[in-house]
């Protein structure tokens with residue numbers, strides 16, 4: 001049994017879609033092929049992989065209550081490909097969105113269900129995950145906590161000559177459990193999805209979210225996006241840079 005898992009986020013790095021896709025992949029049995037779909041250059045390679053696959057798992061972000069636009073040309077090609085080849089493929093979708101409620105992904109699920117219907121392939125259901133940005137926060141927290149545990153180990157070697165202090169690693173273990181508790185809904189629904197993929201069963205539509213109260217989620221998301229905008233957009237390059245006036249094209253010219 002071959003399963004093709006496609007990360008459809010346009011982000012090169014740190015995409016929540018890629019993270020959830022890899023998490024699902026851990027529990028999927030048989031031959032697995034992980035793909036990244038960002039540009040038209042990826043289309044033929046992925047269609048080639050799909051040609052001998054039994055299952056396709058799309059993992060994608062929700063954009064403007066729908067499927068990201070860069071994915072549409074690929075879906076058109078895949079529709080033609082599946083109809084011409086009379087393909088028998090099971091399709092599962094994992095969608096994640098910025099708002100906390102996973103239910104926001106419902107229109108995207110319907111779009112993908114219609115796509116399967118038109119392509120003559122089998123819609124097996126999907127998982128909608130709310131608070132996708134927290135996937136990155138969770139990953140960053142795990143790395144930061146690991147750094148702190150390592151630092152405390154080095155300090156204990158220098159100060160006390162103790163080569164394996166247990167305390168920092170017990171604290172790190174507790175921190176891992178706390179982070180996993182935030183994602184327990186996603187992990188549970190993800191394992192269930194993988195079980196359905198392995199048994200070629202229908203999954204239905206399920207929605208989950210990061211296990212944080214909404215008011216704390218908003219604060220975390222604001223901090224995350226501010227840090228990202230500083231590093232990626234740059235305060236000085238982005239916020240305070242001189243903007244070129246937009247050219248207004250007169251209707252007469």
Ligand SMILES: Cc1cc2nc3c(=O)[nH]c(=O)nc-3n(C[C@H](O)[C@H](O)[C@H](O)COP(=O)(O)O)c2cc1C
Pocket residue numbers: 009010011014015016017018060061062063064065066096097098099104131132133
């Ligand atoms: C152009 C654009 C449109 C978006 N539209 C929505 C939306 O309609 N609803 C929502 O909850 N999140 C929306 N988001 C947020 C993304 O779904 C969210 O950040 C997601 O976690 C990104 O996943 P990725 O890291 O896999 O790309 C939008 C983001 C972008 C860039």
